[in-house]
Amino acid sequence: MPVPDVETALDPAIAARLKRTPDGLVAAIVQEHGTGDVLMLGWMDDEALHRTLTTGRATYWSRSRGEYWVKGETSGHHQHVRGVSLDCDGDALLVTVVQTGAACHNGTHTCFTDDLLTEGQ
Template sequence: MSVPEAETTLDPAIAARLKRTPDGLVAAVVQEHGTGDVLMLAWMDDEALHRTLSTGKATYWSRSRGEYWVKGATSGHHQRVVKVSLDCDGDALLVTVVQTGAACHTGTHTCFTDDLLEGQ
């Protein structure tokens, strides 16, 4: 399901810097403030980014449900946004949050629990 065509109030200067996927999304890497743990990867369009920046609540686009979701709205596992940074290419965001509860929908602190290679 693709992102809806909608008017957004995202600052045009920020919007101009984003390099989106063909379906209008930018990857959002979510990192825990204080620990530096990478918690999850989610997706944002212009409207989700605008909502995140204006409310301080992490808001994402759910590709599977085809709707916006505020992290913790149903689970209670909220993310208070501390900082949002854009990478040098404009195709990824780093969202630094204070995490309440588990970040992963499986109930774990981080979504990155399956190590494929661990250096020595």
């Protein structure tokens, strides 16, 4: 589902640096503050990023449901934002959070639980 055409209060200087997908999204890699664990990948549009930056609560765009969601709003597994960084190309965000409970929707600490072997391992 495409993101809605909403007016956002995201700082124009930040918005100008973002390189979005054709759907208007930027990948948000979520890392746990303190441990450095990579927890999940979410998607943000300008409004989700604005909400994240101004509320301190990780807010994403759900591509499957076609709506904004605040991590932990229904599960209680909150993400309290400690920092947000933009990568050098402007096409990915690193969101550093204090994670309460599981980060993954399947109940695990991280979504990255399936190790794939490469040749030579």
